[in-house]
Amino acid sequence: MMPAHTPKDAALKISKVLNEFGRSPLHGTELADPRSLKPRPEIVLAMALDALIKARPISHELTQKTIKVLIEAGYHDINVLSETTWEDRTMVLQDGGYNRYREQGATNLGELAKLVVERYDGDLNNLLKLADGKPHKARILLKEIRGMGDLAVEVFFNNVQSIWPSFAPSIDSRSLKTADEIGIGTDVDEIYNALEQDPMRMSWFANGLSEVRLERRQDVIEEL
Known part of the structure; x- marks a missing residue:
């Protein structure tokens, strides 16, 4: 059984995750610059694309490549996405290496465009x-x-949460499990307080926990 973490220990680990593994939303794409992360329609749509791709059980490398290709194709622009054909979307997903789910993914992207236009x-x-x-x-x-x-x-x-502050603090369930494993704990409000209730830092931290999990670097944090 893991010993209970102290607030000081947790704060050190939170800092290490943020500083060494923290990642901007849309990391690895041309939209990742914090200065461009504003609640513009294309940024929110890019985040929706990112979520749809990352939720599939494929490798971290392929998800990153696919998201980058989608952004380069301009699919975060609803006008561009709306004008694509199913075949267009299939080819772009294939270029990203998203082969296993490319046909379903192409259908989902088309449905996303339709919903965003018609409802929102x-x-x-x-x-x-x-x-x-x-x-x-x-x-x-x-x-x-x-x-x-x-x-x-x-x-x-x-x-x-980095651009919609009312959604902070948010940490996905897989990353929250990682936080518990490395001795930070699962009190999201406590973590948010340690990050000075900064939604952008919270986003970087949540993504940092994902990096720790995906790179299997839990030991680097646990040993603090």
């Missing part, structure tokens, strides 16, 4: 308004997106 007037920020800024209401609305299950919603929350 081309801007997923309108989902935030419809949800009254409340995560539990947004979760219900997000799950109307084809392919957006519980895990995808959690991944979306990890990132979108």
